[in-house]
Amino acid sequence: MIYFSQVLKKKVVTEDGIKVGYLDDFVFLNKETPIITKILIKTKNKKILVPIDFLIKINKSILIKKKYEETSLFENELYILRNLLDKQIIDIKGNKIVRVNDVLLQKEKNQWYVMGVDIGIFGILHRLGLSNFLEKILGILKFRLSSKLLSWAEIQPLELARGQVRLKKEEKKLEKLRPEDLADYLEQTSLANIEKVIRLLDKKTLAKVITDLNINYQVGLFQRMSPEKAASILNLIDSDEVVDILLFLSKKRREAIMSFFSKEKQKEVNYLLSVHQTGKIGDYLTLEYLTVSSSKTVSEVKNLIKKETADFYFLLYVYVINEKKQLIGVFSLHELLLQDDTNFVYKFMNQNLITVYLTTPLELALRKMIKYKISALPVIDREKRLLGIVTFDDLSEKLYEKIFK
Amino acid sequence: MIYQKNFMKKFLNNLKWRFLFFLLVLGPGIITSIANNDAGSLATYTVAAANFGVASKFLIIPETLILAITQEIGARIAIVAKKGLGDLIRERYGVGVSILIFIFYFIINQGVVIQNILGLKAAFQLLNVNWQFFLILSSFFLIAFVFFFDYKKIQKLFILLLLFYFLYFISAFLSRPNWLDVVKESFIWPTKVNIFDLNFWFTRIAVLGTTVVIWGQFFIHSYTNDKKLDIRYLKYERLGFFMGAFLTNFFSLIMITAVTYTLFNHGIKLIDEYSAALVIKPVIGEAVFVLFAIGFFLASILGLIIVPLATAYVFAEIFGYEGSLESSFYKGKIFRGFFFIQIFTGLLIALFFQVSLFEITLYIDFLNGATLTIIFYFLIKFSEDKEIMGKYATSRFYRFLLRASAIIISILVIAVFFGKILKLN
Numbered sequence: 001m002i003y004f005s006q007v008l009k010k011k012v013v014t015e016d017g018i019k020v021g022y023l024d025d026f027v028f029l030n031k032e033t034p035i036i037t038k039i040l041i042k043t044k045n046k047k048i049l050v051p052i053d054f055l056i057k058i059n060k061s062i063l064i065k066k067k068y069e070e071t072s073l074f075e076n077e078l079y080i081l082r083n084l085l086d087k088q089i090i091d092i093k094g095n096k097i098v099r100v101n102d103v104l105l106q107k108e109k110n111q112w113y114v115m116g117v118d119i120g121i122f123g124i125l126h127r128l129g130l131s132n133f134l135e136k137i138l139g140i141l142k143f144r145l146s147s148k149l150l151s152w153a154e155i156q157p158l159e160l161a162r163g164q165v166r167l168k169k170e171e172k173k174l175e176k177l178r179p180e181d182l183a184d185y186l187e188q189t190s191l192a193n194i195e196k197v198i199r200l201l202d203k204k205t206l207a208k209v210i211t212d213l214n215i216n217y218q219v220g221l222f223q224r225m226s227p228e229k230a231a232s233i234l235n236l237i238d239s240d241e242v243v244d245i246l247l248f249l250s251k252k253r254r255e256a257i258m259s260f261f262s263k264e265k266q267k268e269v270n271y272l273l274s275v276h277q278t279g280k281i282g283d284y285l286t287l288e289y290l291t292v293s294s295s296k297t298v299s300e301v302k303n304l305i306k307k308e309t310a311d312f313y314f315l316l317y318v319y320v321i322n323e324k325k326q327l328i329g330v331f332s333l334h335e336l337l338l339q340d341d342t343n344f345v346y347k348f349m350n351q352n353l354i355t356v357y358l359t360t361p362l363e364l365a366l367r368k369m370i371k372y373k374i375s376a377l378p379v380i381d382r383e384k385r386l387l388g389i390v391t392f393d394d395l396s397e398k399l400y401e402k403i404f405k
Numbered sequence: 406m407i408y409q410k411n412f413m414k415k416f417l418n419n420l421k422w423r424f425l426f427f428l429l430v431l432g433p434g435i436i437t438s439i440a441n442n443d444a445g446s447l448a449t450y451t452v453a454a455a456n457f458g459v460a461s462k463f464l465i466i467p468e469t470l471i472l473a474i475t476q477e478i479g480a481r482i483a484i485v486a487k488k489g490l491g492d493l494i495r496e497r498y499g500v501g502v503s504i505l506i507f508i509f510y511f512i513i514n515q516g517v518v519i520q521n522i523l524g525l526k527a528a529f530q531l532l533n534v535n536w537q538f539f540l541i542l543s544s545f546f547l548i549a550f551v552f553f554f555d556y557k558k559i560q561k562l563f564i565l566l567l568l569f570y571f572l573y574f575i576s577a578f579l580s581r582p583n584w585l586d587v588v589k590e591s592f593i594w595p596t597k598v599n600i601f602d603l604n605f606w607f608t609r610i611a612v613l614g615t616t617v618v619i620w621g622q623f624f625i626h627s628y629t630n631d632k633k634l635d636i637r638y639l640k641y642e643r644l645g646f647f648m649g650a651f652l653t654n655f656f657s658l659i660m661i662t663a664v665t666y667t668l669f670n671h672g673i674k675l676i677d678e679y680s681a682a683l684v685i686k687p688v689i690g691e692a693v694f695v696l697f698a699i700g701f702f703l704a705s706i707l708g709l710i711i712v713p714l715a716t717a718y719v720f721a722e723i724f725g726y727e728g729s730l731e732s733s734f735y736k737g738k739i740f741r742g743f744f745f746i747q748i749f750t751g752l753l754i755a756l757f758f759q760v761s762l763f764e765i766t767l768y769i770d771f772l773n774g775a776t777l778t779i780i781f782y783f784l785i786k787f788s789e790d791k792e793i794m795g796k797y798a799t800s801r802f803y804r805f806l807l808r809a810s811a812i813i814i815s816i817l818v819i820a821v822f823f824g825k826i827l828k829l830n
Binding site: 085086087088089095096097098099101124127128 | 492495496499500501504721723724725726727
């Protein structure tokens with residue numbers, strides 16, 4: 001991943017070392033995936049547009065193929081410098097929020113694309129060439145600057161074509177990309193991409209982002225990371241969550257990571273892992289639950305409850321799933337009753353989910369229930385799909401047996 | 406008969422609307438011209454006229470044109486591009502240039518704030534009270550006032566200032582000036598001063614700097630943006646700016662005339678708050694110091710409220726935060742932050758450096774005047790740009806005038822600067 005300001009005005013050279021000019025701008029396709037299609041080179045007497053296919057690599061200088069061709073701007077193409085950099089970002093209502101301080105470019109599968117824009121002070125320092133200097137000073141003071149990113153997914157391409165950088169959502173206080181949003185965004189890209197992005201984040205944010213990632217990505221990340229780094233991140237994550245992740249890793253890997261944990265953490269995690277043998281959540285799964293889509297209204301949900309749950313033994317929570325059957329939210333009957341009949345589910349559902357896996361130890365599930373005061377937990381698979389629920393009532397039977405028999 | 410009645414009704418309605426529009430668009434010009442005359446301006450006019458008489462308004466016609474044209478161009482850019490000068494500098498010249506411009510702009514505005522804090526000090530000294538104590542007290546009151554009260558209501562107080570300026574008006578007449586001389590010195594050619602005196606040009610540029618203020622150049626964008634004026638009313642707008650420029654320069658000429666015939670002609674060149682107050686003595690006699698102190702106090706407060714706002718506004722434009730004259734901006738961190746910083750810095754300087762407003766006012770306004778050329782450069786660039794302005798690009802006459810004045814001012818600034826350093830005079 002690179003900053004646009006780092007490549008701007010760089011020398012452009014052909015593979016046999018002949019200087020062509022300086023990089024003046026990039027052209028990108030103004031669509032959902034903003035691929036970079038052309039580069040604008042400022043030669044001695046004019047500016048030429050060259051298709052990105054002729055680009056070999058970006059190093060200290062920009063290397064292009066010997067026999068490059070010129071081209072022109074197509075429909076739906078925009079310049080980074082002229083149409084994006086330094087422009088005003090407005091929210092959906094037209095309120096000014098901040099400006100585009102820098103543009104982040106990302107390479108994936110031999111294609112460059114616009115990953116997002118930097119809206120923080122770090123971006124400004126980059127542009128002024130002060131970021132390294134300041135980072136060193138702040139490093140001495142043990143203070144770390146982190147980038148404020150805004151992903152491309154949040155910008156409306158249609159509005160950009162009209163000359164406005166408009167956000168898709170209304171964001172009153174755009175401090176940073178929220179960890180949950182960043183996780184959602186990252187899940188749409190590759191593991192390699194995630195690795196690059198998380199290098200930019202400070203550890204605390206990183207821990208939050210990783211907690212919100214799909215277990216597949218979590219496992220993938222911790223398999224690739226050095227055990228030491230993995231441990232330093234996992235140290236910041238709740239032990240309950242840590243055990244869930246560790247259980248998906250190989251035993252060797254798990255032990256390597258755990259050797260870097262703090263003593264307390266080691267003790268806690270070890271204990272939770274040891275209770276693993278006592279029984280798994282999978283054995284207590286209930287299939288009596290109700291799911292709705294997030295676009296339903298309250299009255300529709302109420303009707304659904306009347307129609308479908310008449311023979312239920314237990315109903316306290318209603319789960320919200322998307323088209324891919326992935327769990328995206330939950331609300332209790334109490335919360336439902338408090339809403340107006342015309343309100344939509346997505347407006348009041350809790351997106352902060354407490355979940356368990358089939359492999360989660362029984363005791364861990366109980367701990368979660370007590371800690372968060374929830375009487376039923378959703379059980380999901382690696383793709384976040386809802387498999388069933390486990391209720392406190394069912395677990396209490398097991399508890400009773402354990403205590404009194 | 407019925408037809409005629411309808412016609413008359415229509416005509417009257419039309420006239421009423423036209424008049425309303427006229428007032429609406431006249432507003433910015435007149436308000437700017439009042440706001441221009443803060444304590445710093447009064448001090449600069451007084452010092453200038455005491456030393457060089459009415460000649461300190463030499464070249465008044467081009468000066469008026471420059472003021473009107475720059476404001477008109479600014480408003481036009483604002484209406485057509487829906488962007489302010491700060492916005493465009495950031496978008497066209499990038500972060501580096503815009504931060505540099507902002508730092509410069511901040512320093513100049515801080516200078517104006519210092520002028521006005523020293524204006525408060527002068528007012529307290531005239532009233533013979535412990536100025537340190539009252540300066541601190543009034544600064545904190547000001548900060549509290551702006552933080553807790555509706556800003557727009559405070560602005561209405563400044564209508565009172567018109568009364569104060571009116572005193573100069575009467576004084577100018579009572580001092581029986583030779584109007585022919587006034588016209589000769591300011592419109593045609595100064596005869597009472599040495600035109601090759603670098604000090605004269607230093608003073609003249611300072612007077613220009615306080616008439617065509619930098620923050621006014623940025624602020625006019627904000628004002629027109631907030632009024633949401635339409636391009637269709639540009640001709641009324643233009644009239645408004647010429648009217649405003651005329652009034653501003655008319656006021657300043659009257660003030661300068663009053664000073665000339667009360668101080669300059671009596672050889673009072675060393676100016677302090679007492680001699681400055683003497684200007685309005687012909688009108689009110691012995692109560693002069695008290696009244697002058699009150700007027701000066703108000704004029705200082707005016708500057709102290711408007712200038713930090715102008716600083717905050719440009720900051721918001723350059724870094725893309727919501728900036729507007731609407732009330733939420735006054736309650737925001739940016740405005741309050743700059744307000745506090747600028748007032749507090751001014752206060753510290755006034756308390757720890759024993760300077761008088763009348764000693765430094767020319768230097769601050771000279772800096773303002775010298776920087777105008779940079780602003781002209783951007784105004785010319787943006788208003789010529791077909792990409793920004795489309796068919797509303799500026800006329801050749803405007804461009805010529807702006808370029809010519811930018812060149813002349815630059816030459817004078819360089820000459821004065823080196824002259825001062827090498828002590829040629």
